[in-house]
Amino acid sequence: MPIEVKNLSFTYSAGTPFETSALKNISLEIKNGEFIGVMGHTGCGKSTLIRALAGLLRPSEGSIVVDGSDINGRRYDRSKLRRKLGVVFQYPECQLFETTVEKDVAFGLKHSGLNKDEVTERVRWALEICGFDFEKIAKASPMGLSGGEKRRVAIAGVLAVKPEYLILDEPIAGLDPLGREAFLELITGLNADGMTIIMVSHNADCIGEYARRVLLLNGGELVGDGSPQELFSDVERMRSLHLGVSRSREIAWLLKKGGMDIPQDICSYDRLLPAVLAHLRGGDEHD
Amino acid sequence: MIKAKDLIFSYDCEGGRHRSLDGACITVRDGELVAVLGHNGCGKSTLVKHFNALLEVQKGELTVAGLDAKSEANIWTLRRKVGMVFQNPDNQFVSSVVAEDVAFGLENYGVDGSEIPERVSAALALVGMAGFERRSPHMLSGGQKQRVALAGVLAMDPDILVFDEVTSMLDPDGRREVLSVIKRLHSQQGKTIVMITHYVEEAVFADRVYLMHDGRMLADGAPREMLTDLELLRRTGLTPPTPVRMYHDLKAAGFELPYCPLTNEELAEELCRLK
Ligand SMILES: Nc1ncnc2c1ncn2[C@@H]1O[C@H](COP(=O)(O)OP(=O)(O)OP(=O)(O)O)[C@@H](O)[C@H]1O
Ligand SMILES: Nc1ncnc2c1ncn2[C@@H]1O[C@H](COP(=O)(O)OP(=O)(O)OP(=O)(O)O)[C@@H](O)[C@H]1O
Ligand SMILES: [Mg+2]
Ligand SMILES: [Mg+2]
Numbered sequence: 315m316p317i318e319v320k321n322l323s324f325t326y327s328a329g330t331p332f333e334t335s336a337l338k339n340i341s342l343e344i345k346n347g348e349f350i351g352v353m354g355h356t357g358c359g360k361s362t363l364i365r366a367l368a369g370l371l372r373p374s375e376g377s378i379v380v381d382g383s384d385i386n387g388r389r390y391d392r393s394k395l396r397r398k399l400g401v402v403f404q405y406p407e408c409q410l411f412e413t414t415v416e417k418d419v420a421f422g423l424k425h426s427g428l429n430k431d432e433v434t435e436r437v438r439w440a441l442e443i444c445g446f447d448f449e450k451i452a453k454a455s456p457m458g459l460s461g462g463e464k465r466r467v468a469i470a471g472v473l474a475v476k477p478e479y480l481i482l483d484e485p486i487a488g489l490d491p492l493g494r495e496a497f498l499e500l501i502t503g504l505n506a507d508g509m510t511i512i513m514v515s516h517n518a519d520c521i522g523e524y525a526r527r528v529l530l531l532n533g534g535e536l537v538g539d540g541s542p543q544e545l546f547s548d549v550e551r552m553r554s555l556h557l558g559v560s561r562s563r564e565i566a567w568l569l570k571k572g573g574m575d576i577p578q579d580i581c582s583y584d585r586l587l588p589a590v591l592a593h594l595r596g597g598d599e600h601d
Numbered sequence: 602m603i604k605a606k607d608l609i610f611s612y613d614c615e616g617g618r619h620r621s622l623d624g625a626c627i628t629v630r631d632g633e634l635v636a637v638l639g640h641n642g643c644g645k646s647t648l649v650k651h652f653n654a655l656l657e658v659q660k661g662e663l664t665v666a667g668l669d670a671k672s673e674a675n676i677w678t679l680r681r682k683v684g685m686v687f688q689n690p691d692n693q694f695v696s697s698v699v700a701e702d703v704a705f706g707l708e709n710y711g712v713d714g715s716e717i718p719e720r721v722s723a724a725l726a727l728v729g730m731a732g733f734e735r736r737s738p739h740m741l742s743g744g745q746k747q748r749v750a751l752a753g754v755l756a757m758d759p760d761i762l763v764f765d766e767v768t769s770m771l772d773p774d775g776r777r778e779v780l781s782v783i784k785r786l787h788s789q790q791g792k793t794i795v796m797i798t799h800y801v802e803e804a805v806f807a808d809r810v811y812l813m814h815d816g817r818m819l820a821d822g823a824p825r826e827m828l829t830d831l832e833l834l835r836r837t838g839l840t841p842p843t844p845v846r847m848y849h850d851l852k853a854a855g856f857e858l859p860y861c862p863l864t865n866e867e868l869a870e871e872l873c874r875l876k
Contacts, residue, residue: 356744462641
């Protein structure tokens with residue numbers, strides 16, 4: 315069952331001098347199994363949308379319906395939402411508070427009904443898919459980790475629950491290039507197995523190469539909803555929204571400006587390279 | 602100038618002493634802009650926290666602006682001379698009001714009170730956060746926090762600036778703006794700058810790039826030299842910038858460009874010339 319966001323608006327500190335209208339009349343539907351990227355300038359409301367989806371903010375107007383129930387409805391069971399929805403927040407370092415990494419990752423499994431051995435196995439699985447050596451990291455203190463390591467532990471903690479919906483707010487910020495790639499491959503695999511992914515990122519490359527649908531926010535409004543190919547085709551518009559396009563898309567755009575006839579729906583490197591080669595060989599373009 | 606030689610450092614932790622720095626050497630000349638790249642946990646933040654004496658030298662040599670970092674008498678001077686913007690802005694905030702937070706360092710180091718408001722507004726304007734003075738840092742978006750943290754250090758106007766992944770949460774425009782502030786500090790004000798980043802593109806405009814791996818330096822040199830060397834990048838755990846990747850893929854397919862481009866613009870120019 316999908317997530318339906320209906321006419322959602324949210325205002326922070328209403329009635330004070332700091333009143334900020336962060337979300338304005340947003341409507342959208344998220345189907346099971348989608349891989350969605352969310353983009354938008356600094357302060358446009360992305361994290362606010364994430365907090366609203368996670369049930370942490372009560373909408374000023376409108377509603378959020380998950381699997382048929384309004385999550386802000388009076389009789390809605392919040393613990394149900396917690397099991398369905400895994401959320402990695404923007405600075406997840408602040409989500410770590412246990413004395414060991416193992417305990418931290420196991421935290422979300424407290425009410426899962428798994429026995430002790432099953433919990434340990436699940437924690438091992440989650441840490442290993444996040445690129446850690448379980449034996450080495452399990453007993454370490456989360457406080458004594460580097461920035462990127464903390465982020466990966468926080469991600470492991472959310473994955474351990476095996477949520478139906480995985481919501482990620484700038485998950486790759488602070489990850490090194492190999493870590494970024496490994497992480498994106500990991501969630502692509504989880505998505506192929508049926509997990510719905512909603513990922514906020516300023517990195518147009520990771521959205522262009524991995525997401526199949528992109529939501530564009532601007533000043534609290536939804537101003538774009540389509541495939542990366544569709545939305546990135548208008549480079550000027552993306553720039554006017556303070557955003558970029560993926561590097562492969564930008565190269566295709568620059569080549570076209572320079573007089574080369576390259577398809578303008580290219581967003582990823584695995585399509586750019588063959589197109590450039592085909593062009594250099596003087597033949598027709600075959601992907 | 603920063604000159605570190607054979608720094609070794611372990612955080613005391615249970616289960617043995619793991620070396621976070623294992624013979625790290627770095628030299629940053631006065632007025633130089635140096636970028637440091639390296640995998641998660643390789644010791645970048647640990648290294649730079651030595652520069653303003655947040656971490657104590659355990660073994661090795663370190664002089665910063667002519668001062669021996671091992672001498673306790675120099676700690677406060679080092680804190681004043683070296684401004685550091687941390688990886689996580691939440692670790693930097695001390696006040697619940699943005700303007701007070703930016704003013705904090707100035708007050709702490711005895712800047713004339715009459716000068717403070719002006720310097721605070723100038724720093725906030727520089728990072729595009731004018732108008733947010735009375736807000737709480739905790740009521741800001743991720744990118745806005747990062748900008749305020751930056752303003753706090755810019756207001757201090759230190760001789761040496763260390764930026765630890767300060768653009769990680771910014772949108773592409775914000776990233777460009779902050780990078781151009783850094784470039785200006787370097788080219789117009791002659792500041793000495795160390796910039797840590799996971800984005801190879803951001804290292805392109807540095808004077809010199811250090812590649813770090815497992816607590817020590819693997820190599821250093823001009824960006825063009827470091828960032829086009831596939832083997833070196835692979836050993837460091839970095840992926841090449843897209844134009845470099847394409848240069849090598851085209852070469853393998855029999856098309857050789859006259860030189861290896863570092864930016865998208867350079868690549869497009871060379872490709873269009875070829876045809
Ligand atoms: N707790 C809060 N109280 C008041 N205003 C807030 C609060 N949190 C965020 N805001 C404001 O709401 C707007 C939207 O913030 P949000 O965090 O959703 O942005 P974002 O799109 O996630 O930005 P970024 O890319 O910088 O993380 C911003 O203008 C921000 O200043
Ligand atoms: N406070 C601490 N206590 C114990 N160990 C620590 C502490 N801080 C860092 N470490 C360890 O020291 C090593 C280097 O950490 P450091 O934070 O310097 O890495 P980094 O290169 O900045 O990584 P990142 O790119 O993830 O920020 C890591 O293995 C980390 O786990
Ligand atoms: Mg945010
Ligand atoms: Mg670090």
